[in-house]
Amino acid sequence: QKEVEQNSGPLSVPEGAIASLNCTYSDRGSQSFFWYRQYSGKSPELIMFIYSNGDKEDGRFTAQLNKASQYVSLLIRDSQPSDSATYLCAVTGAGSYQLTFGKGTKLSVIP
Amino acid sequence: DGGITQSPKYLFRKEGQNVTLSCEQNLNHDAMYWYRQDPGQGLRLIYYSQIVNDFQKGDIAEGYSVSREKKESFPLTVTSAQKNPTAFYLCASSITAATYEQYFGPGTRLTVT
Numbered sequence: 001q002k003e004v005e006q007n008s009g010p011l012s013v014p015e016g017a018i019a020s021l022n023c024t025y026s027d028r029g030s031q032s033f034f035w036y037r038q039y040s041g042k043s044p045e046l047i048m049f050i051y052s053n054g055d056k057e058d059g060r061f062t063a064q065l066n067k068a069s070q071y072v073s074l075l076i077r078d079s080q081p082s083d084s085a086t087y088l089c090a091v092t093g094a095g096s097y098q099l100t101f102g103k104g105t106k107l108s109v110i111p
Numbered sequence: 112d113g114g115i116t117q118s119p120k121y122l123f124r125k126e127g128q129n130v131t132l133s134c135e136q137n138l139n140h141d142a143m144y145w146y147r148q149d150p151g152q153g154l155r156l157i158y159y160s161q162i163v164n165d166f167q168k169g170d171i172a173e174g175y176s177v178s179r180e181k182k183e184s185f186p187l188t189v190t191s192a193q194k195n196p197t198a199f200y201l202c203a204s205s206i207t208a209a210t211y212e213q214y215f216g217p218g219t220r221l222t223v224t
Contacts, residue, residue, distance in 0.1 A: 004153070008151070032211040034211070034212070034213075036215075042217070042218075043201055043215040043216060043217050043218045044154070044201070044215050045215070046212060046213070046214060046215075049211070049212055088153065088154070090154075092211050097142075097159070097161070097208040097209065097211070098156055098159070098169065098170075099154075099156070099211070099213060100153075101153035101154040101155075102153050103151065103152055103153045104153065
């Protein structure tokens with residue numbers, strides 16, 4: 001059974017700080033990794049994806065992947081109250097097109 | 112304006128009734144997916160379709176059925192056999208099944224009483 005684990009939170013950070021969201025996965029053959037943002041009552045929105053070990057930056061967001069440790073993280077710099085949402089980690093399995101989602105981490109950015 | 116549309120936004124049904132949820136996309140994507148989300152839970156895959164006239168069961172297909180007669184449309188029927196149908200249903204699409212980035216529609220919140 002493929003598993004994707006996230007701390008449910010809530011993770012509270014002050015406005016302007018760096019928010020660090022973490023995700024671990026059980027399938028060592030996983031190839032692709034995604035971060036979705038989901039506001040309360042809304043559908044998930046794709047904000048980052050990463051396929052190779054290392055860091056990938058897009059604006060205030062940085063995704064970090066360490067396949068050896070089976071760990072992927074999302075850093076949000078200069079956090080804003082509008083970043084308050086649940087962040088879902090999703091992972092594809094080896095040879096599979098299916099995404100397995102974690103339960104999400106709720107982030108709260110305090111003004 | 113390209114995107115994925117789902118209708119209706121809210122749907123109420125009595126137990127024992129079948130109900131069909133609509134999903135349409137004008138992104139020219141080959142692959143489409145149905146997920147359900149329960150409170151505090153991750154998304155779980157119900158069915159997916161890589162191409163027109165083809166679809167596969169996901170992790171929780173029991174009590175659901177789909178069709179893919181047109182590239183743009185992937186309707187989901189929640190049958191009376193589904194034990195716990197009340198949930199938030201999300202449709203997604205990707206350029207191809209091998210293009211892993213999936214984009215979601217706004218969702219349909221189904222309540223069965």
